[in-house]
Amino acid sequence: MSAVTTPITAPTTTHDGATEHHYLNHSSGFLSWALTLDHKRIGMMYLAGILFAFFLGGVFALAIRIHLWNPNQDPDAAWLTNATYNRVFTLHGAIMVFLFIIPSIPAALGNFLLPIMLGTKDVAFPRLNLGSFYLWITGLIFFAYTLFSTQIDTGWTFYTPYSIEAKSAVEAATLGVFILGFSSIFTGLNFIVTINTMRPPGMSWFKMPLFLWALYATSIIQVLATPVLGITVLLLALERTFGIGIFDPSLNGDPVTFQHFFWFYSHPAVYIMILPAMGIISELMSVHSHKGIFGYRMIAYSSIAIALFGFLVWGHHMFTSGMADVTTIVFSALTFTVSIPSAIKVFNWLGTMYQGTVALNTPMIYALAFIFLFTIGGLTGLFLGALATDMHLHDTYFVVAHFHYVMMGGTLVAFLGGLFHWWPKMTGKMFNDPMGIVSAAIVFVGFNLTFLPQFVLGTRGMPRRYASYVPEFQSLHQLSTVGACILGFGLLVAGLVLLHSLFYGKKAPMNPWGGATLEWECSSPPPHDNFSHPPAVGDPYDFANVEYDGKTGGYYKKKK
Amino acid sequence: MADTHSHSHSDHGHADGEFSHPMPVWMLLAVFFALLGLTFLTVFQAQFDLGSLEIVFSLIIASIKAGLVIAFFMHLVWDKPLNAIAIFSSLIFVALFLGFTLMDAQQYNERLIMDPKNEILENSTPKARLIKASE
Amino acid sequence: MGRCAFQDPISENMTEVAAHTDGHDHGHHDHPSWLAHHFDDAEQQFDSGKLGMWLFLVTEILFFSGMFCAYVLYRNRNPEVFEFCSAFLNEKLGAINTGVLLFSSLTMAWAVRASQLKQHKLLVGMLGATLGCAAIFLGVKSVEYTHKWSLGLLPGRMYVAQMENGYHSDVDYLTPLCIAPAVLTVLFALYYVYSLVIASKFHQRVAGPLLVAGLCFFGGIYLGQFIEGGEHHGDSHGAHADAGHGEHASHDEEHAKEAGSETPAPAEASAASSDTGVALVSTSSGPLHDVAVDPKEAAIPNAEVNNQGMAGLFFSIYYCMTGVHAVHIIGGMLVISWLIVKAAREEFHSKYYGPVDNVGLYWHLVDFIWIYLFPLLYLIT
Ligand code: HEM
């Protein structure tokens, strides 16, 4: 490493005497990034990567919505052919799930923040961390390959037997998923070990910020569930290359079992997506309300509870698959129980705001949007978890709306909130807060306009993944398409606000929001080794002696 | 030196920071011969037709062997409890996965039509393979 | 003790092996080269590595669980298929491989001990023995695989053993499989010679075990062929008859006719009964891949199970499980070779033996999986 990096030797100093030397200017050159073992740089590379994937997935999403502007009763007159449409929605789903949402918060924000919030120099296995990033890149390459060959048209779920017969690049996609799975496993494994063995003196489990609890819970799922996805897609790839028949009904294979395999991973995977988002919200709620988090232990425990109980409900995706009746009943009952820990969190967040000094800045607006949208998403999940209603709603737009409310309204919005929240820390630049709020407002409006109509469409019987529909549905579909464009515009604004800050933003103070967790005790951006002196570990949500300092425009912790 | 750390070994505090536990050679050999003996036993047992008990027997023997490997060769008995928890929880999750999936398969089994002679295979689409018994 | 986790960033460079001489606010000892800079002390580094490895093993277990699930599912559904097909597997080779793997586990565990006690030579020897056992295992497995391929016992849709007159392929699968190991062995031999020429202790210690392992692979091939060759009639005929006992019966008959045959153990023959062997007429023995099941003789009983969707499915499961396991063996061989290099450099001691320990854990897990695979696949009666 040292051969390719050029350490800066003469750091400049700022008014408060801290060194100006930080991880971004610690060394320079392409290789100093490409071969870095610094968790912060790896996090930033991940951030760039997943934002690219998000953009790609977003383009496909807009293509879907534009296609559905018209009922397309006559396929020849439609914008996309039916076959192309299948490929577009599959790529949209697969890219968003495997390349964007799953790595988004843990691998980008988590990598950057976990060691700093914990008070360590790095994660336990820096090389593995870099390896995980390159596995992600490899996965991306596999997906890019499918893009430029025959694409995939199986849906992101790869259900057999269609995925066995499909004449599209399913092998490349499954291998891509396999590799991305390992990327995800390595991130999770690294986090578990770091939190278990590297906590500095004073950092006990219950002194940990809730974001770290959430990442820990997420990591448990990543380690326990992802291998099953690995073997599932591996068997599917073998199915296609050798015709092994395990999931192929024409060889006495059992396609229902494929769904069991797939959802054993993929239901827990939705918690891989939402748990870190919940962790972000816990931080945002407390910091921007300037008030200690309400029910710290309940939130911490409920993260772990969600992670573990999340393994008990996968069958709710298969109620109509030909699964046995008893099993559907058991899974339906269990589904209702796992919604309890999620509800606990929502109540705790609301309790945190109550009587707090709520600062309505960009991260907080996103956090509020999250609570609203996630609640809708979670509650509609209960409709789907009920057997009788799911018979009607399964594979309709109701499901599409449900999971977009939790994944996009939940995870993505929380991710944006977290990005705005920690952006000053990561880049050292303040963004334009009013414009950030505008972006949040546009995203919120656009999002609801896109997906509320889809609930209605679903209950009226509009099936998902269809390229055409009856003309009665057109007005709702058009509303949705308009919403999608507004949503896209909102995201564009958010991106521009952040980009603008890089060039014109004010220098960020150490602690712009008044947080009490450790990351706010190192300079913005943090130095290469995170802390110049060991931080005193205290209560992460004790704001009693966090005071505003007019000179720097930020907060500082009063020494007792 | 190690005792100030929240993450340190509390169960065996070595004043000098020593944490290795070389296993005595006799123990290694004893475990190996036990494993070998059990292998002979399982091969021997397979000579007899024990009916449905056979799988039970061979799994019990295999589990004893696996237990020996984990406990001694992987020195889990001397290891941190956390590592043991990790490995046992993996078994719990495997049980969960297999349990639900197989329970379900068992339940819908009677609705399946097995087609040993591949008749359906030859003259129908794959989808027709999973047919309700009502037919 | 003091922590050196937080130090002046300027003095820190990015190399993990940097020995810190200044900038330690609190540390009162330097980081030795084997201690990564972000760890406080040897024990923290060891514990982290070890927990990481156990978690990795957790993922491995869940990874394999999918295939075990498929196994139980289809065995439950069609137990007769599993009985029928298991007879094609040579339980003697399975047992030998089990023994080989168990022995390699012993040597691996011993290697850990040697690394803790700084017994450097013994350590290289034990790692070499482990590597050799792995190679034998793969050699035997190659024979088993190629033997089945030539009988058409292939996975799923590729399964052809049900063809009207039985199936036999004259394609030589074994030789191509041996090319890569042969090339490697030659390279190792050259490397060994080179190490002798330059009289480098270090290179000799690395090259020796590698060369032995290369040769062990061919030892495994020989062993496999020897046993499989002695039994092949029994195998194929027996299975084509009525699974299980037929196999033993045919051993018996062969035994009677072929004076030179080394094979069947008395214990196996005891299960035989003469009436099951009626249809089995033994033909002359030959080297493994020349042996054809005489098409005229090979009746095809069990048409119900002897087809792609039944027996083929069994062999899919068989190949997936043992194949993924074999891939793990190969992966293990790579890391063990890496350990041999480190061991030859005498890097390990009681505070730094984590790599040996962790690779050991991995290796034992591979053994652990096989402990279940063996009875589940080979010993179904
Ligand atoms: C509050 C708890 C939740 C419940 C009770 C719930 C329930 C359900 C049910 C029953 C379905 C199956 C609908 C069907 O296909 O007929 C479903 C689908 C889905 N849910 Fe949820 N859900 C919850 C939370 C979440 C969260 C937090 C996420 C992700 C962040 C999520 C993501 C998904 C996805 C992606 C699907 C559709 C998968 C597909 O078929 O493509 N859900 N949910």
Ligand SMILES: [Cu+2]
């Ligand atoms: Cu679910």
